[in-house]
Amino acid sequence: MGDIIDGKGFAANLRADVAKGVDTFRAQAGRAPGLAVVLVGEDPASTVYVRSKHKACVEAGMESFEHRLPADTAEGDLLSLIGQLNADPAVDGILVQLPLPRHIDELKVIEAIDPDKDVDGFTIGSAGRLATGQDGFVACTPLGCLMLLKDRLGDLSGKSAVIIGRSNIVGKPMAMLLLRESCTVTIAHSRTQDLPAVVRGADIVVAAVGRPEMVRGDWLKPGATVIDVGINRVPADDGKTRLVGDVDFAEAMKVAAAVTPVPGGVGPMTIACLLHNTLTAARRRENIG
Numbered sequence: 080m081g082d083i084i085d086g087k088g089f090a091a092n093l094r095a096d097v098a099k100g101v102d103t104f105r106a107q108a109g110r111a112p113g114l115a116v117v118l119v120g121e122d123p124a125s126t127v128y129v130r131s132k133h134k135a136c137v138e139a140g141m142e143s144f145e146h147r148l149p150a151d152t153a154e155g156d157l158l159s160l161i162g163q164l165n166a167d168p169a170v171d172g173i174l175v176q177l178p179l180p181r182h183i184d185e186l187k188v189i190e191a192i193d194p195d196k197d198v199d200g201f202t203i204g205s206a207g208r209l210a211t212g213q214d215g216f217v218a219c220t221p222l223g224c225l226m227l228l229k230d231r232l233g234d235l236s237g238k239s240a241v242i243i244g245r246s247n248i249v250g251k252p253m254a255m256l257l258l259r260e261s262c263t264v265t266i267a268h269s270r271t272q273d274l275p276a277v278v279r280g281a282d283i284v285v286a287a288v289g290r291p292e293m294v295r296g297d298w299l300k301p302g303a304t305v306i307d308v309g310i311n312r313v314p315a316d317d318g319k320t321r322l323v324g325d326v327d328f329a330e331a332m333k334v335a336a337a338v339t340p341v342p343g344g345v346g347p348m349t350i351a352c353l354l355h356n357t358l359t360a361a362r363r364r365e366n367i368g
């Protein structure tokens with residue numbers, strides 16, 4: 080049996096570390112780090128996420144500025160709010176909850192965020208900095224996955240990593256991060272031929288496709304480390320729903336050395352990394368450590 084990678088526990092430790100860093104920051108800068116979270120509309124899932132981000136911020140001793148705008152907010156009004164947040168000295172990080180309502184151009188809105196406050200790591204500037212090895216912000220989900228991998232495996236150099244999924248938010252930045260760690264990186268996707276064979280070559284598998292339990296046990300190299308980014312809601316036996324990842328967890332546990340569970344794996348790391356990035360943004364803006 081493989082080990083379960085305790086993302087939830089790791090995230091709790093990371094949040095406690097960030098809280099200590101926040102105390103030190105406050106003593107030096109005379110203020111708390113501030114995160115502005117912008118939510119447009121009332122999508123129930125987004126509302127839950129934004130609430131948990133706010134709670135995590137407050138628990139870490141940070142200032143949380145919530146901006147809830149109606150679903151019919153004009154794009155121009157959202158852009159001018161972002162302009163205000165860019166200029167606000169109390170705001171170190173800006174997060175615009177995605178997805179945005181369809182009448183708003185997501186790319187335009189994200190690009191309006193000052194890259195020095197882009198704690199989500201979603202701007203082209205942040206992607207470019209990551210790809211070229213400059214200081215910037217790395218998207219929270221891939222950053223959390225990397226932390227779990229390094230904690231588990233130590234040096235990743237020379238390992239073969241297969242990422243399933245090529246999104247701008249997870250797959251591509253994950254590839255850049257693992258390349259930076261000197262892994263041999265393959266990005267697989269819906270057009271990949273013989274995906275199981277490709278995955279079977281991997282010491283590290285990161286599944287980020289959004290297909291419930293797609294990765295089977297017999298796709299895995301014995302002893303592989305498996306990071307499951309998927310969060311899929313599927314019908315449960317009791318008529319309710321349950322969360323499953325992109326990996327068949329029970330099968331994977333029989334073959335892999337270690338697997339992240341869903342829930343309790345990568346998800347909690349995403350929020351902890353958001354706090355981590357916000358503290359980093361605050362330190363950089365104040366020229367502290």
Ligand SMILES: Nc1nc(=O)c2c([nH]1)NC[C@@H]1CN(c3ccc(C(=O)N[C@@H](CCC(=O)O)C(=O)O)cc3)C=[N+]21
Pocket residue numbers: 128174175176177178199219310322341342343344345346347348349350
């Ligand atoms: N600008 C922006 N940045 C984001 O980072 C962002 C976003 N928009 N839009 C939505 C997605 C989704 N996301 C999650 C964060 C934490 C969990 C999480 O903590 N999940 C728990 C429990 C989930 C549950 O029980 O529903 C777990 O996996 O254990 C999941 C999903 C951040 N997102």
